[in-house]
Amino acid sequence: MRALALAALAATAAVPAQAQLLDHKDLSLAAALAIATAAADTCKANGYRVSVAVVGRTGEIIVHLRGDDASPHTMENSRRKAYTARTFRVPSGEIAQRYKNDPSFFAVHLSGVIPAQGALPIKLGDEVIGAVGVSGSPGGDKDEACAKAGLDKAADRLK
Numbered sequence: 001m002r003a004l005a006l007a008a009l010a011a012t013a014a015v016p017a018q019a020q021l022l023d024h025k026d027l028s029l030a031a032a033l034a035i036a037t038a039a040a041d042t043c044k045a046n047g048y049r050v051s052v053a054v055v056g057r058t059g060e061i062i063v064h065l066r067g068d069d070a071s072p073h074t075m076e077n078s079r080r081k082a083y084t085a086r087t088f089r090v091p092s093g094e095i096a097q098r099y100k101n102d103p104s105f106f107a108v109h110l111s112g113v114i115p116a117q118g119a120l121p122i123k124l125g126d127e128v129i130g131a132v133g134v135s136g137s138p139g140g141d142k143d144e145a146c147a148k149a150g151l152d153k154a155a156d157r158l159k
Contacts, residue, residue, distance in 0.1 A: 024057070027122060027130040031157040032062040035122070035132050039150030040065050043137055050136030050146065053078040054122075057129050059086050059112070067136065074136040081119035081143070082133030083112045089128045093117030093140060118143030120151060124158055 032054040043050040044067060051074035054063040066075055084092040088107065092114070099105045099115035108115050117140025119133035132150050134143035151158075 024127070025124055025129060027054070027056050027062060028157075029062060031154050032056070032130070034154040034157060035150040036063040036065050037150075038153030039132055039134055039146045040067050042149035043067065043134060043142075043146040046137075046142070046146075048137040048142060048146070049074075050134050050143065051075045051078040052146075052150070053082040053133045055079070055082045055086050055131050055133075057086075059083045062130070070136050077114065077116065077135035078118070078133040080112055080114035080133070081116055081135060082131040084114055084116075084131075085119035085121045085133060086128065086131035087113070089121055091117070091121070091144065092119035092133065093144060096140070116140055118147065120144065120147045122151065122158065 036052045036054045039052045040050060049067050049070040051066045051070045053061060056062050061079060081092045084095050088095055095107055096115040096117050099108050107113050118135055119131050121128045122130040122132060132147045134146045137143045137146065
């Protein structure tokens with residue numbers, strides 16, 4: 001028994017300390033603010049009254065903006081769209097399509113998830129570090145276009 005405990009201890013000690021840590025980058029406040037502001041400005045220029053949410057790696061809100069005269073529900077919808085895109089690592093419109101194809105799709109029953117177009121994941125290469133969600137345009141495709149404009153504006157910060 002003692003020999004087994006010593007062998008387990010030796011195996012644990014043989015693993016380098018850095019092998020036990022995860023190395024990753026997180027979305028900064030400055031980058032999140034640039035994305036949100038550009039998305040909101042794009043929608044406003046098109047006459048849309050929207051809210052924009054940018055969430056980080058774990059789905060937490062980093063920036064949340066409510067545009068002038070945006071309906072109150074757009075705050076919740078933008079956050080839920082961003083959370084959906086982040087947690088599933090795909091545009092929220094893909095989840096909406098999956099739900100349309102299969103109304104029993106499990107994801108729509110998870111807390112914070114919404115099957116609605118309008119959010120895009122924020123990526124560094126293939127790694128998803130957050131998402132931006134927009135709500136309030138006359139259609140999810142227009143919300144998504146504003147989210148894309150936000151990502152495009154901050155593309156140099158996401159390298």
